[in-house]
Amino acid sequence: MNRFMPRALLTPAVATLFLWMIVPLVMTIYFSFVRYNLMQPGALDFIGLANYEYFVTDPDFAPAVVNTLVLLGSVIAITIVLGVGLALLVDAPFPGRAVVRVLLISPFFVMPTVNALLWKHMMMNPIYGVFAQVSRTFGLTPIDWLADYPLLSVILMVAWQWLPFSCLIMITSLQSMDREQIEAARMDGANLPQQFWFLHLPHLARPIAVVIMIEMIFLLSVFAEIFTTTGGGPGNASTNIAFLIFKQALMGFDVGVASAGALFAVLLANIAAVFLIRMIGKNLDR
């Protein structure tokens, strides 16, 4: 066995990943310090921190940060609470359980643009949408979801997409619970809430943490749902950081400012990543 073989096998993966990471990063850092507008060709002048200042003082910036965090927090809360609830419901065998699992997981495999348009038109349209028809049945005035509650609408779409993920992780985790322990607790007179609080919840702590971290990574940069439904609006009501950067770069053609914003997004994601890496790293040692 050639002792260089293991390294030779590793090289392509390491090299490509390194390039994939470092080239965009270096370019982004460079662009963020120069004046670079795709509509104004010319020399790329060094302008210091002006791009950062512009991005941060943009009136859309603060709402975008808030929207990003609200979107992230709400979707995580909804998917965890409902995911644990559903997993507990599906945990014990009942007729048609296999079918329920299959139906439950389906939204996760729907591409974001289909998800977005399906909700925008067929569910949330104020005249013909299912929601409007249901509210009229009960004699209520239909809500124009995307115009009046744009961020909430996006939250609903994204939560619908990610609930199956959270739910399936919880189901998987519940299956490894010690049934005899639950039985013993029940014999000792623990009621259902007590069983949940003292047995299920501690067991689920780890999967819950994993779901939070994974969703953080994906949800910090929700894009397609906003792009296809609200376009960030009305105004900036549903613009998150990812969409704001997109607006600066490909609609405003200002590469410099967009790059400064991108570095901000990277920073935000890295804060989440540090925790996730640490947790998964611990798992690797076991």
Place this chain on the structure above:
Amino acid sequence: MSARTLHVIRACTAWLATLVLFFPLFWLCLTAFKTELQAISVPPLLLFTPTLENFALVQDRSNYLLYAWNSIVTSFGSTALGLLIAAPAAYSMAFFRAPGTRGLLMWMLSTKMMPAVGALVPVYVLAQLSGLLDTRIALTVIFAMSNLPIMVWMLYSYLKDIPREILEAARMDGAGIWGEARHVVLPLGLGGLSSTALLCLVLSWNEAFWSLNLTSAKAGTLAALIASYSSPEGLFWAKLSAASVLAIGPIVVLGWFSQKQLVQGLTFGAVK
């Protein structure tokens, strides 16, 4: 309340919640078989004579087959490319563990944490400079790159479970690294290999960020095609539904058969 009643209530609630969550997809499929007029009828129609005309019209209106072909090429291409790069790396890490292996795995995972939007500008500029904007090659390479960390991780976690004794035995019998890989590791790791390929396929097929930003008319994937239906003048619900059903159908069915591996793959093996 008796345990029996509780059980029945629980089962009914589970079914009810599931049907509510699945309803949008059910409604999408139903609308795909309606006429445009039926699709927006008030109150909504549940019983109607199904029509297949939308599926034919989708092709006429938006050249569906081109986008479908782009989706197929980019997702299969990126899966193949990704496996080609990831498999040797995972093999090396699983069977020739070096002191740096753990750190290397962690570093690979950390590259996945980079938000795509952070790389949008440079990747766009590079694609433009190299003339690769709106090409299938660019998308294929980008999909492969962004899935690479997940693929290495998944393959690694499958391969490291192969008992070392079997490999030792093969080596004793004089098998070289190729013989070992082909006759021992490949048969045993085939399950892991196919799960990894499947996950990569699903992720690439559904990828929307890069396909929306880097493609227009030539290399657009189905995710981008569907997004084009959002324009107000193109509000034909039945056709939108038919196009959507065609776009998500294959992947949702694929997902049904491999749900558990796919979702666990996404957690990088942190939940067993």
